Amino acid sequence: MLHSLVSLCAREVVSDHSSSPAWLRWVPRELYGALLEAAFACCRPLAVGELVQRWPERSLRVGGRRRTGQPAPSRLCIQALLLAVVRGLAEHRSALQVLDICGLQGDEGGMGDPMGGWSLTVALCTMVVQARAGAQRAQRKEGDRERKRFSALERERDLKRERGQRAGVKAEETGPKGPASEEELIRGVRRRMEMERRRGTAVTGLGGSKPEAEEKETQWEVSVHVRADLFVNARSWERVRSALTTPGPLRLQCRYLRVEEISATSIRTLLNLLPRRALLGIDVRYSSLGVAGLAELLPLLATYPRLSSLRLHYCNLDLRRDNPGQEELLRELSRGLADLQELRQLSLTALRLPGQLRVLLSSLPQPLEVLELPYLSLSPTDLAYLSCSHHVSSLQQLDLSENCLDETTVPSVRRLLSQASSSLLHLSLSGCGLTDGLLGLLLPSLGGCWALKSLALALNPLSMAGLVELVRTAARMPCLRQLLYPNPLEDYLPGLPDLPSSTQLLEWPLDESTDTSATSNQLSKVLTDSGRADLLLTCDLLNYDKDLVD
Numbered sequence: 001m002l003h004s005l006v007s008l009c010a011r012e013v014v015s016d017h018s019s020s021p022a023w024l025r026w027v028p029r030e031l032y033g034a035l036l037e038a039a040f041a042c043c044r045p046l047a048v049g050e051l052v053q054r055w056p057e058r059s060l061r062v063g064g065r066r067r068t069g070q071p072a073p074s075r076l077c078i079q080a081l082l083l084a085v086v087r088g089l090a091e092h093r094s095a096l097q098v099l100d101i102c103g104l105q106g107d108e109g110g111m112g113d114p115m116g117g118w119s120l121t122v123a124l125c126t127m128v129v130q131a132r133a134g135a136q137r138a139q140r141k142e143g144d145r146e147r148k149r150f151s152a153l154e155r156e157r158d159l160k161r162e163r164g165q166r167a168g169v170k171a172e173e174t175g176p177k178g179p180a181s182e183e184e185l186i187r188g189v190r191r192r193m194e195m196e197r198r199r200g201t202a203v204t205g206l207g208g209s210k211p212e213a214e215e216k217e218t219q220w221e222v223s224v225h226v227r228a229d230l231f232v233n234a235r236s237w238e239r240v241r242s243a244l245t246t247p248g249p250l251r252l253q254c255r256y257l258r259v260e261e262i263s264a265t266s267i268r269t270l271l272n273l274l275p276r277r278a279l280l281g282i283d284v285r286y287s288s289l290g291v292a293g294l295a296e297l298l299p300l301l302a303t304y305p306r307l308s309s310l311r312l313h314y315c316n317l318d319l320r321r322d323n324p325g326q327e328e329l330l331r332e333l334s335r336g337l338a339d340l341q342e343l344r345q346l347s348l349t350a351l352r353l354p355g356q357l358r359v360l361l362s363s364l365p366q367p368l369e370v371l372e373l374p375y376l377s378l379s380p381t382d383l384a385y386l387s388c389s390h391h392v393s394s395l396q397q398l399d400l401s402e403n404c405l406d407e408t409t410v411p412s413v414r415r416l417l418s419q420a421s422s423s424l425l426h427l428s429l430s431g432c433g434l435t436d437g438l439l440g441l442l443l444p445s446l447g448g449c450w451a452l453k454s455l456a457l458a459l460n461p462l463s464m465a466g467l468v469e470l471v472r473t474a475a476r477m478p479c480l481r482q483l484l485y486p487n488p489l490e491d492y493l494p495g496l497p498d499l500p501s502s503t504q505l506l507e508w509p510l511d512e513s514t515d516t517s518a519t520s521n522q523l524s525k526v527l528t529d530s531g532r533a534d535l536l537l538t539c540d541l542l543n544y545d546k547d548l549v550d
Contacts, residue, residue: 006031010038014047029056036062040073045080052084058097063104072114073104079115082127089223089249090134100227102255117231117258124228124252125236125243132248223249227278232270233260244273253278256309260285264293271300281309281345289315291329298336307340309370311347330359338363347372347399357382358389367394374401374428383409387416395420401456402431402502410441417445424449426546428456430484431502436466443473452477454546456484458539459502464488464519471523471537475530482536484544488519 013023014035027035032051039047040062052060062073062081081101088094101124105117115123230252232240244252254274259267259282267284282301289297294317301307337343337360346361346368353360354377361368368391376382378400386392398420405413417424427449434442439462446455455474462470467488474483486505489496493511496504523537538544 006034007038010034011042014039014042014044017044017046020047020050024050024054032056040077043074043077045074045076048077049080049084049087052081052096053088053091053094055088055094055096058095059100060096060098061100063101065103075115075119078104078120079123082123085224085226085250086127086131086134089131096224098225098227102227102229105229105231117229118233118236120228121231122236122239124226124230125239128226128243128246128248128250128252131250132246135249221249222251225251225253227253227255229256229258230254231258231260232262234262237262237266237270241270241273244270255279256281256283258283258285259287262287264289264296267297268300271297271304276304277306279304280306281311282307283309283311283313283347284315285311285313287315289317291317291326291333295329295332295336298333299339302336302339302341306342308342309345309347310340310343311345311349311372312351313347313349315351317348317351317353330356334359334363338365341365344368345370348376349373350375352377354379355381358385361386361389361391364391367391369394370397371395372397372399373403374399376403378403380408380412383412383416387412387419392416392419393423395424397426398424399426399428400432401428405429405432405434405438407438410438414442414445417442417449421445421449422451424452426454427452428546429460430456430541431459433499433501434460434462435499436463436469439466439470443469447473447476450477451479453479454482454484455480456544456546458484458486458541458544459505460486461489461500461505462486464490464522467519467523468526471526472530474535475527475532480535482538482544482546482548484541485523485537485539487539491519 010031013019032055036048036051038044039051085094085096085099088096101120105115105120230240255278257270257274257279259270262270264287267287271279271282287293289312294312294315301310343364343366346364347370348360349372357373357376357378358381362385371391398416400413417427427446434457439457439460446452457470462485467485470485471483474480487510489500491510491514492505493509496508500508520537520539527533527535527537
């Protein structure tokens, strides 16, 4: 990676923290961005904190999509960033009004100690609570100072009034009015004290404390809006709810919400706490929603005008059993999906909805761009509908992994690929039971997808001869940059069934007595003979990432 001269100089400047007092005062605002990027890249949390604490712009964007090979920011740098935002509020040295950290999270336990989505969410909620507590302390101190100044002025004014009254009494002749005037003066002071006590009682209210009453009367002005992707599960639910309901100088806005192992009622409560116009997508995982729970959530999701992504993973939507009222629930689901006017991405994983794809997708008002249907037990009827639906010509990403394909479904898949040939960028048919014969029927249609950038065919029972034909076809696809291929059947130890399942292919051991690189070398030679050097061939299922080619 080549660095610009400004980037190289910025890295040198932030490398020595002891010199920061000398250069921080003279840095022009145009260089703050380069210095902060260098501080994150070089893992200099102290420099990150000092720069953010003095940030000269109204907005700060940290995170987003990273370049290939670029690691996620370290945990220490992220913690320094959040702490500096709170300190900047207290010291009034920062001009920051909008902090956007969407996409800042990394993978827990990855290289460089990144902060995962759950940890970042907890840290954000802690930051919101700390900012409010700091603002309350500052407000109480300011209130105490104001009260002291007011009391001093009152005492000074009372002293002047008493001196004047005493001087008037002495000037008058001796008579019965002197003691009466003194008694009236005492009664006046007592009356003022009683009135102040009553005012204090009225402010605090019956049974309430004065700090609580001041807190209720405080109209918090939001100083910084924080945009982030939130990851909420049963352990962090209460903390997130507290941060979203806590008024203070910081306000959380959620772009993408991911929830795990939370009931439909809790998800509904959480959604009602989020600003409506900020939410773009929701990802629900491992929650036993059921069809009824999902039908209950969809009308609420329709109130978010920019919601474009809905992902449901392992949410126990099993429609294979003959349940009473199932047809009415399906119609309710269809009506709820019809109200999602901006939906462009739909992911349904392991929901077991055979034969119901038409009911779910036909009601969507806009054609989908991303459709993920792994482990969905798709029937021939489902694939036939999908190949003719209003979504097919707009699809950019399609995942049909772990749905069994055979001679009855291949014609529908071929028609689908033909209709999506000009728009489809990413395709996954991993674990679909594709043999050499079935793949041979699909290769002409796959070769016609001229816009395709990535193709995943892992865990399919293909021989070495089938893989060679696959690579030859891939080499003729001009935009293809990444191909995930399965290990050939010849590389496994003896004993596999004639038509092994994806689970058997995943768990069956490879034959270590053979040259493990022979397959890779042979496929690379086929690719080289075809004149393609820009196509990545890999069988590494765990590290495969289709986004690397974007």
